[in-house]
Amino acid sequence: MKTTKEGPRQFARLTASGAACVALFGLTSHAQAETTLRVWTRSNPDARATYDNIASAFTKKSGIKVEYFNAMTDYEQRLSRAIAGNDLPDVIINDSSSLGLMMKTGVAAEIDRAGFPGGADIQDRAWQGAQGYNGKYYAVPVSVQSFVFFIRKDWREKLGLPQPKSWDDIAKLAKAFSTMQPAGAGKPVYGFTFPASATRGYTTWFMSSFLWQAGGDFIRPDGKGRFRGALDEPAAAKTVGYFRQMLCSDKVTQPGAINATTADAIASFRSGQTGIFFSGPYHIAVVDQEPGRDKVEVIAPPPGPAGKADSLGEGELAYVTRSANKQAALSYIAFLTSPEGQKLGMHPGGFPVVRLPVNKTVDAGKVYNDPRWQTVETVYEKNAHYAPAIPDWMSMRQLTADGLNRILANCNSDIDAGLKDLNKKVNQELARQRVGAN
Known part of the structure; x- marks a missing residue:
C-alpha cells in the first residue's frame, strides 16, 4: 500500500475559488489523473459494497482512483495508531461525535464552508454537525440521520x-x-x-x-x-x-x-x-x-x-487530513455530496452509507420510495438534536x-x-x- 507521510504542521484554510472548482470537477491535470486517494470509513462489509459503487463512479468521472480501508469494532484504535505514526489517509469518514477529537489532535484541516463546491446545497442543519466548538468547520457532512x-x-x-x-x-x-x-x-x-x-x-x-x-x-x-x-x-x-x-x-x-x-x-x-x-x-x-x-x-x-x-441527530462527516492530495480529497467529497453521489450512497434496497441526504436538492422519499424513510426524514428535520459541541x-x-x-x-x-x-x-x-x- 502506497502511503504519503507529512510532518506535523499548521494547516491553511481549504478554499475552493472558481478556478479550484474547475480543477475539482474537471480534473484535467495529468498529476491528478494518476492520483490514488486513500479513504478510511467506519463501515461494515455491506456498507463497503456501497462505497465501492461510489468510488467506481467517481473514478470514471475524475480519473482518480480510490483505495478504501473499512473497519467497525477497532476503527478508532486503528485511527489512533495512524495518527500516532503520522500515516494518515487523505479522507476519513467517521461519525459526527468524532469532530472534537479530530480537531484536538490536529488531524482535520479547516473547511471553508462558503467556498466548498456545492456547499450552498448542503442543509444548514447538516453543517451544524460539522461545526466545531470554536464556530469554524472542520469537515463536510455527507450523511445525516435521527433515531x-x-x-x-x-x-x-x-x-x-x-x-x-x-x-x-x-x-x-x-x-x-x-x-x-x-x-x-x-x-x-x-x-x-x-x-x-x-x-x-x-x-x-x-x-x-x-x-x-x-x-x-x-x-x-x-x-x-x-x-x-x-x-x-x-x-x-x-x-x-x-x-x-x-x-x-x-x-x-x-x-x-x-x-x-x-x-x-x-x-x-x-x-x-x-x-x-x-x-x-x-x-x-x-x-x-x-x-x-x-x-x-x-x-x-x-x-x-x-x-x-x-x-x-447524527451523521457521517468527511474530514480532509494532513494529506498531500488535498485537492483530490476535496474533489471526492464534492462528488459524494453531489446529487449523483448522494443517490449512489443511499442505495435503495441495499445498505445505505448516505442515510438521509445532506444535499437539499435530493428527496429521500423519492429515492427510497419508502414511507418509512420519509418518517426518518421528518424526525430529522423537526426534532434532530446533536450532541454538545x-x-x-x-x-x-x-x-x-x-x-x-x-x-x-x-x-x-x-x-x-x-x-x-x-x-x-x-x-x-x-x-x-x-x-x-x-
Whole structure:
C-alpha cells in the first residue's frame, strides 16, 4: 500500500475559488489523473459494497482512483495508531461525535464552508454537525440521520394495542410483549431492546434522546462561552429511573442488556427475542430481511415528559487530513455530496452509507420510495438534536456512559446520589477540556 507521510504542521484554510472548482470537477491535470486517494470509513462489509459503487463512479468521472480501508469494532484504535505514526489517509469518514477529537489532535484541516463546491446545497442543519466548538468547520457532512422506533407490528396488532404516543405507552407495550406471549404460547419474549453497555459510550449514546425528551441534558452553556454539568437536574433522574424500572422492576429488557452493545441489540430484535428497538435508519434494510418488512413498523419517537420529541441527530462527516492530495480529497467529497453521489450512497434496497441526504436538492422519499424513510426524514428535520459541541465529546460520552451504566446496573442504588457524583466528574472533565464554568 502506497502511503504519503507529512510532518506535523499548521494547516491553511481549504478554499475552493472558481478556478479550484474547475480543477475539482474537471480534473484535467495529468498529476491528478494518476492520483490514488486513500479513504478510511467506519463501515461494515455491506456498507463497503456501497462505497465501492461510489468510488467506481467517481473514478470514471475524475480519473482518480480510490483505495478504501473499512473497519467497525477497532476503527478508532486503528485511527489512533495512524495518527500516532503520522500515516494518515487523505479522507476519513467517521461519525459526527468524532469532530472534537479530530480537531484536538490536529488531524482535520479547516473547511471553508462558503467556498466548498456545492456547499450552498448542503442543509444548514447538516453543517451544524460539522461545526466545531470554536464556530469554524472542520469537515463536510455527507450523511445525516435521527433515531426512530422499530416495533413488532405483528405482535402489537395481535395483542390489539395502539401505536405508542408517550413514554408510558412505550413502557406498557414493552410489558405487554414481555407478559402476553405475542410470539405464541411457550415462546417467551422481551419488550424493550436496550444496548446499555458502556462500550464506546453506548449507554449515553442510546439514552441521550430520552434525556432531551425529559427536558434534561448532559451539559449546559453558562452564557459566558463555557459549560456546566446538568446531570444533577430532576430530568436526568427521571430518565434514569425510567430505564431502571424497565431493567430492574418490570424486567422487560432482553437478558444481558446491561452489557449489550448495539450489535447485540440488533441481534436480539432480529431473532425475535425483543419487540421494541430504538435505533438509526441504517437498520431498515436488515430488519426487512429478518424478521421481515411485513412484521416491523417504523414510528417517530413520541414526546417525553417535557413534551419534547427530540431524537439524536447524527451523521457521517468527511474530514480532509494532513494529506498531500488535498485537492483530490476535496474533489471526492464534492462528488459524494453531489446529487449523483448522494443517490449512489443511499442505495435503495441495499445498505445505505448516505442515510438521509445532506444535499437539499435530493428527496429521500423519492429515492427510497419508502414511507418509512420519509418518517426518518421528518424526525430529522423537526426534532434532530446533536450532541454538545465541546473539544472532546467522545471522552465525555465515555465518562457519562460509565457512570450511567454503573447506576443502572445496581438496582438498589440511590439514583440521585449516583447522578450527583457523576455530575461532579462531568464538571471535572469540562475543566480538563478548559470549557468548564468558573
